[in-house]
Amino acid sequence: MATEQKIPRRGFTPAxxxxxxxxxxxxxxxxxxxxxxxxxxxxxxxxxxxxxxxxESPTRPWFVIVPLExxxxxxxxxxxxxxxxxxxxxxxxxxxxxxxxxxxxSLLAATIGGLKxxxxxxxxxxxxxxxxxxxxxxxxxxxxRLGSAIEDGSPCIWEIRMVKTPAEIDHIHYICGLASDxxxxxxxxxxxxESEREVVRKLRIDIARRGADATPFLPAISGPGGVAQIxxxxxxxxxxxxxxxxxxxxxxxxxxxxxxxxxxxxGRVADEVHRVHEALWQATEAGIAAAVxxxxxxxxxxxMAKIIDAAGAIGNNVGRLGHGLGLQLTEPxxxxxGDGTLIVENMVLxxxxxxEYAPGKMIVHEENIAVTKDGPRLLTKRAPRELPVxx
Amino acid sequence: MATEQKIPRRGFTPAxxxxxxxxxxxxxxxxxxxxxxxxxxxxxxxxxxxxxxxxESPTRPWFVIVPLExxxxxxxxxxxxxxxxxxxxxxxxxxxxxxxxxxxxSLLAATIGGLKxxxxxxxxxxxxxxxxxxxxxxxxxxxxRLGSAIEDGSPCIWEIRMVKTPAEIDHIHYICGLASDxxxxxxxxxxxxESEREVVRKLRIDIARRGADATPFLPAISGPGGVAQIxxxxxxxxxxxxxxxxxxxxxxxxxxxxxxxxxxxxGRVADEVHRVHEALWQATEAGIAAAVxxxxxxxxxxxMAKIIDAAGAIGNNVGRLGHGLGLQLTEPxxxxxGDGTLIVENMVLxxxxxxEYAPGKMIVHEENIAVTKDGPRLLTKRAPRELPVxx
Numbered sequence: 073m074a075t076e077q078k079i080p081r082r083g084f085t086p087a088x089x090x091x092x093x094x095x096x097x098x099x100x101x102x103x104x105x106x107x108x109x110x111x112x113x114x115x116x117x118x119x120x121x122x123x124x125x126x127x128e129s130p131t132r133p134w135f136v137i138v139p140l141e142x143x144x145x146x147x148x149x150x151x152x153x154x155x156x157x158x159x160x161x162x163x164x165x166x167x168x169x170x171x172x173x174x175x176x177x178s179l180l181a182a183t184i185g186g187l188k189x190x191x192x193x194x195x196x197x198x199x200x201x202x203x204x205x206x207x208x209x210x211x212x213x214x215x216x217r218l219g220s221a222i223e224d225g226s227p228c229i230w231e232i233r234m235v236k237t238p239a240e241i242d243h244i245h246y247i248c249g250l251a252s253d254x255x256x257x258x259x260x261x262x263x264x265x266e267s268e269r270e271v272v273r274k275l276r277i278d279i280a281r282r283g284a285d286a287t288p289f290l291p292a293i294s295g296p297g298g299v300a301q302i303x304x305x306x307x308x309x310x311x312x313x314x315x316x317x318x319x320x321x322x323x324x325x326x327x328x329x330x331x332x333x334x335x336x337x338x339g340r341v342a343d344e345v346h347r348v349h350e351a352l353w354q355a356t357e358a359g360i361a362a363a364v365x366x367x368x369x370x371x372x373x374x375x376m377a378k379i380i381d382a383a384g385a386i387g388n389n390v391g392r393l394g395h396g397l398g399l400q401l402t403e404p405x406x407x408x409x410g411d412g413t414l415i416v417e418n419m420v421l422x423x424x425x426x427x428e429y430a431p432g433k434m435i436v437h438e439e440n441i442a443v444t445k446d447g448p449r450l451l452t453k454r455a456p457r458e459l460p461v462x463x
Numbered sequence: 464m465a466t467e468q469k470i471p472r473r474g475f476t477p478a479x480x481x482x483x484x485x486x487x488x489x490x491x492x493x494x495x496x497x498x499x500x501x502x503x504x505x506x507x508x509x510x511x512x513x514x515x516x517x518x519e520s521p522t523r524p525w526f527v528i529v530p531l532e533x534x535x536x537x538x539x540x541x542x543x544x545x546x547x548x549x550x551x552x553x554x555x556x557x558x559x560x561x562x563x564x565x566x567x568x569s570l571l572a573a574t575i576g577g578l579k580x581x582x583x584x585x586x587x588x589x590x591x592x593x594x595x596x597x598x599x600x601x602x603x604x605x606x607x608r609l610g611s612a613i614e615d616g617s618p619c620i621w622e623i624r625m626v627k628t629p630a631e632i633d634h635i636h637y638i639c640g641l642a643s644d645x646x647x648x649x650x651x652x653x654x655x656x657e658s659e660r661e662v663v664r665k666l667r668i669d670i671a672r673r674g675a676d677a678t679p680f681l682p683a684i685s686g687p688g689g690v691a692q693i694x695x696x697x698x699x700x701x702x703x704x705x706x707x708x709x710x711x712x713x714x715x716x717x718x719x720x721x722x723x724x725x726x727x728x729x730g731r732v733a734d735e736v737h738r739v740h741e742a743l744w745q746a747t748e749a750g751i752a753a754a755v756x757x758x759x760x761x762x763x764x765x766x767m768a769k770i771i772d773a774a775g776a777i778g779n780n781v782g783r784l785g786h787g788l789g790l791q792l793t794e795p796x797x798x799x800x801g802d803g804t805l806i807v808e809n810m811v812l813x814x815x816x817x818x819e820y821a822p823g824k825m826i827v828h829e830e831n832i833a834v835t836k837d838g839p840r841l842l843t844k845r846a847p848r849e850l851p852v853x854x
Contacts (some may be wrong), residue, residue: 082699126694128680128713129793131592131786150780154823155695168782170797172591198599200563201522208589208599209615224600273671280668288679289519303517304546308473322519389541391559395522402520406561432545 077249079283080242082326083121086160088239090143093119096232097140103228105195106220107187108138109180110229111205112197114399117327118233119144121159124152125286132169133206135180136161139187147180177210181217194218195225201404202226230404234396235418241442243328244398244420245451247284248440251323252453254278255334259460264313264338268292268306271317279323289322289331289401294338297345298433301389302333302426313339316435317462322401331397331422332438332452337459348429349459351383352437355425356455359394359407360441363421363448369411376407376425385427390436394424397440419443420451468640470674471633473717474512477551479630481534484510487623488531494619496586497611498578499529500571501620502596503588505790508718509624510535512550515543516677523560524597526571527552530578538571568601572608585609586616592795593617621795625787626809632833634719635789635811636842638675639831642714643844645669646725650851655704655729659683659697662708670714680713680722680792685729688736689824692780693724693817704730707826708853713792722788722813723829723843728850739820740850742774743828746816747846750785750798751832754812754839760802767798767816776818781827785815788831810834811842 096119100108110116113127116136135147146152146161149169156164165183167176184194196211197204204211215222236244254275261278262271272292279287293305294317302318311317320333335349355376362375376393392411396403397420405413407424415421421443426436440451487510491499501507504518507527526538537543537552540560547555556574558567575585587602588595595602606613627635645666652669653662663683670678684696685708693709702708711724726740746767753766767784783802787794788811796804798815806812812834817827831842 124695125680125682128791129694130594130791131793131797132782149782151692151694151782153780154691168780170782170799175591196599200566200598202598203521203594203596204599205594207591207593207617208587208595208602211599226598277668277671280664280671286679288677289516291516300545301542303520303542304515389544389559391523391540391542391561400521402522406522408561 077246080246080326084239088237089119089121089160092237093138093143096138099228099231100138100140100195103195104191105193105225105228106140106189106191107184107194108225108229109184109194109196109222110136110138112202113205115197115229117399120146120156120161122156123327124155133176133210135176137183140190141188145183147176147183175210177214181214184218184220189220193221193223195228196222197226197229198224199226201402202229233398234404235416236398236420240328240398241418241420243326244330244440247323247325247328248330248332248451249453250282250284250325251279251321251330251332254282256453259336259462262462264462265310267308267310268294269308271311272306275319279321283325284323285325287321287323289320292317292319294318295433297342298429298435300432300434302434302436311338311462314341316341316345318436320438327399329397329399329401330440330452331401332440333436334455335435335437335459337461339461339463341459344429346459348383348427348435351379352425352427352435353455353457355379356423356437356439359423359425360439360448360450363415363423363441363443365415365417365443365445367415369405369407369413369415370409373407373409380425380427383427384429386430387428388426388434390426393426394422396420397422415443417443417445468637471637471717475630479628480510480512480551483628484529484534487529490619490622491529491531491586494586495582496584496616496619497531497580497582498575498585499616499620500575500585500587500613501527501529503593504596506588506620508790511537511547511552513547514718515546524567524601526567528574531581532579536574538567538574566601568605572605575609575611580611583611585611585613586619587613588617588620589615590617592793593620624789625795626807627789627811631719631789632809632811634717635721635831638714638716638719639721639723639842640844641673641675641716642670642712642721642723645673647844650727650853653853655853656701658699658701659685660699662702663697666710670712674716675714676716678712678714680711683708683710685709686824688733689820689826691823691825693825693827702729702853705732707732707736709827711829718790720788720790720792721831721843722792723831724827725846726826726828726850728852730852730854732850735820737850739774739818739826742770743816743818743826744846744848746770747814747828747830750814750816751830751839751841754806754814754832754834756806756808756834756836758806760796760798760804760806761800764798764800771816771818774818775820777821778819779817779825781817784817785813787812806834808834808836
């Protein structure tokens with residue numbers, strides 16, 4: 073029952089946060105930023121270690137400033153102060169939110185205004201794969217009010233977060249192992265005729281039992297020989313002889329995600345399905361092998377696309393063949409022609425080849441890896457080469 | 464074990480979506496908007512019924528346009544098209560996201576540009592208790608590119624969503640009942656000496672077993688006679704004799720949240736705790752009774768504040784005494800002096816009196832109600848007047 077991997081220590085040492093911040097400040101300086109203005113949960117957690125499920129409530133904005141020198145500054149609602157005080161952040165400024173007339177904006181402007189100026193620019197979460205967690209109207213007011221320019225800090229933030237620390241990789245490895253075991257145990261728990269929804273409920277409970285903190289992402293879909301999409305569901309459809317049952321999960325441990333799928337054959341599936349499954353298993357092998365320091369994301373894409381194309385792919389509505397992961401289910405880079413990201417040591421990536429082999433029949437595989445100087449290191453337990461069967 | 468309430472039909476009829484849209488269009492016209500531009504999951508789901516856990520991936524923006532006449536238009540990544548086609552939305556326009564160079568922006572601009580113009584203004588999620596789920600840089604580009612002005616549509620959107628339909632209330636009632644039963648069953652499942660984290664894991668599994676789809680919010684905290692905050696945790700702290708164990712949950716059924724807490728005495732707690740608990744129980748009664756059509760949120764606040772103050776409150780870092788809920792854990796209005804929202808039939812509200820009665824010792828109660836023309840209707844099963852005891 074229990075996953076036998078060693079449970080990583082929760083949280084990170086103040087020394088790790090200090091190292092993260094010092095490295096970030098070098099990158100910020102190169103990007104010409106005096107500070108980063110952070111509002112999104114993964115960015116705030118990356119620099120402070122602050123954890124709350126209260127992000128689910130959009131009522132109050134929270135801010136963290138990473139200055140070019142010194143430790144991060146938290147500008148947050150009073151409701152969060154006792155917990156923020158438990159982190160390594162010592163400069164905590166609060167207001168009694170919610171205050172619709174001025175929900176932290178003056179306090180935030182004064183805090184940024186008090187920073188040392190070198191470049192005259194502040195980086196904010198304005199770009200790709202990020203959303204600003206504050207009212208845009210307030211953000212525009214802040215922009216007008218500040219002496220410094222607020223510009224898109226997302227390339228800078230992604231340069232910082234795309235490369236993981238060893239402790240971050242340990243976290244991801246743990247949740248990957250735990251979800252791998254749950255996937256492997258699933259066929260023994262479910263039967264033909266059960267609904268996708270019931271299957272997902274059992275898996276959700278098993279993942280929680282094994283030690284995941286949360287499972288924000290657990291789509292499941294089934295269909296004869298393949299599925300039409302891989303991001304929605306479960307529905308009430310009963311799994312039937314000849315189906316592929318596709319399940320994906322982003323579960324978390326201490327804030328860090330796994331993101332990988334598994335496919336199951338329900339009873340006897342068509343020979344063609346076994347052929348496509350084998351091609352995707354081979355494409356995954358090729359994708360993993362290609363993810364080495366010095367390669368580009370385009371190379372990883374090419375290694376997989378070659379095999380998928382040869383196997384007769386007619387499409388793939390996912391738009392890419394894998395991506396980064398960490399504090400988010402999906403992060404840059406993308407394995408995609410034209411992405412052009414240089415792969416370096418300590419990136420964590422999904423390898424996700426998929427193909428539609430007949431109209432409405434798609435199969436997608438996925439594994440998670442860490443890039444090491446000695447080559448790729450599998451964080452998930454590799455999917456079985458033969459499709460597991462549900463009877 | 465099972466919750467005995469009837470499970471509501473999942474989803475809503477096309478007729479309900481049509482009624483929601485027609486009502487929204489009247490409100491939009493009064494606000495002077497030709498269209499609403501929606502990017503946030505709860506807003507998209509409200510108008511389309513589209514459900515996905517894929518919102519967890521911030522890589523691709525999704526857009527829905529609600530025009531002043533006719534049905535909503537979806538402008539979405541190809542990956543979402545098969546599922547959107549299952550909703551009542553018929554006009555679905557897609558692009559092969561992710562495409563960093565133009566991630567749906569041209570398609571979105573063309574779609575908005577093609578709408579009939581009456582007011583020359585488009586409402587977007589720029590204001591309170593909402594976050595725009597797209598890169599702000601893209602939003603600013605869109606704003607420059609469009610012939611119509613893009614302005615803050617959030618007061619308009621909240622006027623639409625703040626009043627629920629009977630089917631929405633049924634959904635909330637169901638998840639409230641289910642979580643109530645899980646809370647009631649908890650003391651029999653846990654013991655003194657267990658950690659907050661283990662307690663939460665058991666409750667999370669039980670809530671899933673009883674039929675919740677997900678539990679995005681399940682903070683727990685314990686402390687001698689009260690707690691310092693109510694939005695973070697669990698931690699590894701073991702619950703001890705004399706503690707208050709506080710647990711809150713936002714669990715969901717078919718997209719709709721409950722949001723209420725429960726308090727437990729661990730062994731024997733101080734007499735003062737019983738006194739404060741009784742005052743909060745009375746404050747809850749008063750808050751519920753005050754939430755009638757024609758009253759204002761300020762009145763609900765006053766009804767509770769009077770009792771809390773008389774009981775010797777020295778503070779409350781929550782900043783309000785309850786709020787709206789529905790497709791979000793927290794929504795407008797706020798029970799708060801100065802909020803001034805008129806309470807009308809079919810609002811769903813939390814009644815959430817809380818007080819710090821000694822430094823670092825806070826107790827907070829919470830129930831969920833629907834406002835009916837005959838008065839408040841409890842959706843949760845009322846917390847016991849005597850603190851349940853964990854031994």
